[in-house]
Amino acid sequence: QKEVEQNSGPLSVPEGAIASLNCTYSDRGSQSFFWYRQYSGKSPELIMSIYSNGDKEDGRFTAQLNKASQYVSLLIRDSQPSDSATYLCAVSGSARQLTFGSGTQLTVLP
Amino acid sequence: GAVVSQHPSWVICKSGTSVKIECRSLDFQATTMFWYRQFPKQSLMLMATSNEGSKATYEQGVEKDKFLINHASLTLSTLTVTSAHPEDSSFYICSAGQGGTDTQYFGPGTRLTVL
Numbered sequence: 575q576k577e578v579e580q581n582s583g584p585l586s587v588p589e590g591a592i593a594s595l596n597c598t599y600s601d602r603g604s605q606s607f608f609w610y611r612q613y614s615g616k617s618p619e620l621i622m623s624i625y626s627n628g629d630k631e632d633g634r635f636t637a638q639l640n641k642a643s644q645y646v647s648l649l650i651r652d653s654q655p656s657d658s659a660t661y662l663c664a665v666s667g668s669a670r671q672l673t674f675g676s677g678t679q680l681t682v683l684p
Numbered sequence: 685g686a687v688v689s690q691h692p693s694w695v696i697c698k699s700g701t702s703v704k705i706e707c708r709s710l711d712f713q714a715t716t717m718f719w720y721r722q723f724p725k726q727s728l729m730l731m732a733t734s735n736e737g738s739k740a741t742y743e744q745g746v747e748k749d750k751f752l753i754n755h756a757s758l759t760l761s762t763l764t765v766t767s768a769h770p771e772d773s774s775f776y777i778c779s780a781g782q783g784g785t786d787t788q789y790f791g792p793g794t795r796l797t798v799l
Contacts, residue, residue, distance in 0.1 A: 606786040617777045617793040662727065666786035670716060676727045
């Protein structure tokens with residue numbers, strides 16, 4: 575069974591700090607990896623996608639992928655209170671289905 | 685781009701009635717749409733994969749006769765919860781895939797409360 579593991583948190587960081595979110599996955603054949611942000615009571619919003627080893631940067635967000643270690647991470651620089659949400663790691667499998675981790679709850683303290 | 689809408693955003697119904705939820709891709713064609721359910725404090729659970737013009741593929745444990753899915757066009761998929769019961773109360777979210785990628789864009793969700 576394909577699994578995606580995340581620390582559930584909660585993770586608290588002060589405003590302006592770097593928030594680091596981690597995710598591991600079990601299916602070595604996975605090719606596509608995603609980070610979604612979900613505010614309470616809302617649906618997930620795509621933040622980043624990453625397909626190859628290394629770093630991918632988009633504004634304050636950096637996704638890192640290490641397929642050998644089956645590890646994906648998301649760094650949020652200059653964290654803002656508005657970044658407070660649950661962050662979901664998702665891995666694509668067959669039929670383009672996504673397997674989600676349980677999410678990490680992030681709180682950015684002003 | 686890549687906007688997905690859902691209707692209604694919330695619905696309250698009596699036990700035993702049926703509820704239909706619509707999912708539309710507004711600015712792209714989606715050959716595949718996905719339906720998820722999310723209970724409070726839990727992650728998303730995939731219910732079924734919906735392909736345009738064919739029968740949906742349901743995940744293990746999801747009753748296909750209770751959760752009817754129709755994907756009649758490249759921009760519309762519907763989920764009908766038949767004979768709803770209080771335990772069906774949940775947040776139902778659809779997503780659509782764009783083009784040849786694995787990226788899924790989510791609708792805003794429908795909160796169903798069954799009394």
